[in-house]
Amino acid sequence: MPRTINDNYYKIILIGDDGFFYKLEKSDWKKTEFQMNAEKDADAVANATLLREAGSYLAFVDPEIATGAGYACTVVNLEAILREAKSRPGK
Numbered sequence: 001m002p003r004t005i006n007d008n009y010y011k012i013i014l015i016g017d018d019g020f021f022y023k024l025e026k027s028d029w030k031k032t033e034f035q036m037n038a039e040k041d042a043d044a045v046a047n048a049t050l051l052r053e054a055g056s057y058l059a060f061v062d063p064e065i066a067t068g069a070g071y072a073c074t075v076v077n078l079e080a081i082l083r084e085a086k087s088r089p090g091k
Contacts, residue, residue, distance in 0.1 A: 002086050009082055044073075051075050 010026035038045050044061075051059050059075045 001089060003088060005082055005086050009085065010078070012076070012078075048075055052077055052079065055080050057081055 007026055010030075012024040012029060014022040014024065016022055036045055036048075047061055055077075056075070057077050057080055059077075061073050061075060
């Protein structure tokens with residue numbers, strides 16, 4: 001039987017380069033102000049779309065090789081991760 005994905009599965013824990021751990025709840029990161037704009041952020045959205053279509057879980061986008069991305073970032077494909085988790089047998 002597939003798992004039921006609830007809000008507990010949407011927590012993101014970041015391990016900072018400062019040695020601290022940071023927890024982001026779905027309510028923290030899923031705000032309109034953080035949603036990328038397909039026109040304004042077109043290059044970054046294009047890069048993330050390629051990663052999404054490839055099914056990547058995690059990727060680092062280096063601005064020196066990702067022309068037009070404009071910044072370095074780590075892309076976490078929560079959609080793919082949760083799809084995998086949902087298909088596993090639940091408790």
